[in-house]
Each structure stands twice: as structure tokens, then as C-alpha cells.
Amino acid sequence: MEKKIHEKKGVTFDAVREYRLEKEVPVLEGFWKWLDAQHAAKGTRMYKALTYIQNRRPFLDTYLEDGGCSFNNNTSERSCKAFVIGRKNFLFADTPDGATASALVYSLVEIAKANGADVYYYLKYLLTKTPTNLTSDEELEKLCPWDPECKDALEQLHHADQKTIFDAM
Structure with a gap:
């Protein structure tokens, strides 16, 4: 969904935000509902994964609030790469x-x-x-x-x- 909106030319941050609220919120709600229904044995890798994602839930939805925010940090990582490589x-x-x-x-x-x-x-x-x-x-x-x-x-x-x-x- 993110790729689809960002492929369009001249899209404003407000348009991205509106698109996310319309199209992505229902998908996220379905994901959270599915996640809440999962039950894993304590100490297993699945339990750790479920706990990890649920502990970060409040932060994962923040990208919906601002069309200028990215769902991931790939752009930031790419922009820092040259600096990290060349800093010496x-x-x-x-x-x-x-x-x-x-x-x-x-x-x-x-x-x-x-x-x-x-x-x-x-x-x-x-x-x-x-x-x-x-x-x-x-x-x-x-x-x-x-x-x-x-x-x-x-x-x-x-x-x-x-x-x-x-x-x-």
C-alpha cells in the first residue's frame, strides 16, 4: 500500500495521511485483532515475538499521524550509509x-x-x-x-x- 501511494507524482503529505487512514487502518486493525487472538507457550520464540510486537504497538501506529513519516527507516538508513562509510x-x-x-x-x-x-x-x-x-x-x-x-x-x-x-x- 505504501509503495502504491508513493509511486504517484506530486502527492502531498496530507494526501498520504488520508490514504493511510482510509486504506491502512483497517489492515492494521485486522492485524492487531489477529495478534490478540494468538496464544503461545511462555518462553517460546513465538511468545517472544508476540510480546515484542505488542510492547511496540503504541509506537507502530504513529506513522499514520503524519504523511511525511515513513513506515520504515530505510530512507534514513540509506542516507546515513555514506556518512558512516566515509567518516574515517x-x-x-x-x-x-x-x-x-x-x-x-x-x-x-x-x-x-x-x-x-x-x-x-x-x-x-x-x-x-x-x-x-x-x-x-x-x-x-x-x-x-x-x-x-x-x-x-x-x-x-x-x-x-x-x-x-x-x-x-
Whole structure:
């Protein structure tokens, strides 16, 4: 069901949420009803599996609340893979502060990618805004790549660069 909704182009998070509530909730309810009817001998692998899933039940349904959430963490795992593989080769990562800085920059890059923003222009935009620890939450929210103001600013940066390139020709 998740694959079906995500194959469609231009689907909003609200549409994903509505689809999940309509199509997936009945399937999950059936699964939970089936699960509740299962009885396994204590100490068996089946008993451990049933206990494991029932203990996580409150958390498993949370993906239904937000269309932007994923049913699994495969995307997160894939986005971290390059960082984990390359971290030993990163410049200045030989100290804890260097590793923290690398992780922060890498997080910004992945956030930009996940929101369809051009990484170069997003980082350029952030560096011109130079947020600090004194920047308010509202101001930080406007620097996020999903914010309409940020999207407009990124488009303007891109067009300005394109104009400069064509003017130089």
C-alpha cells in the first residue's frame, strides 16, 4: 500500500495521511485483532515475538499521524550509509568537535536532499543567513528547505547564478 501511494507524482503529505487512514487502518486493525487472538507457550520464540510486537504497538501506529513519516527507516538508513562509510576519511574528524561539525553539515545536506532542495544553494543560503544559538525557533523554521520563503530564496539564488553564467558567455 505504501509503495502504491508513493509511486504517484506530486502527492502531498496530507494526501498520504488520508490514504493511510482510509486504506491502512483497517489492515492494521485486522492485524492487531489477529495478534490478540494468538496464544503461545511462555518462553517460546513465538511468545517472544508476540510480546515484542505488542510492547511496540503504541509506537507502530504513529506513522499514520503524519504523511511525511515513513513506515520504515530505510530512507534514513540509506542516507546515513555514506556518512558512516566515509567518516574515517573526513577532514578534521579526528577530534570529537570535528566529528560533530561533520555530522551537522551532513545532516543539513541530507535535509536539503530529502526536501528536494539543491544542496549547493541551500548551504549558500544558510551561510548568508548565518544562524546562531540566539536565532529564535521561528527564524530557524524559515531557514528550513520546506519553508515557502526559503524555497523562494533558493530559486532566486539559482536564477541569479544562471543569469551570471549566461551573461559571462
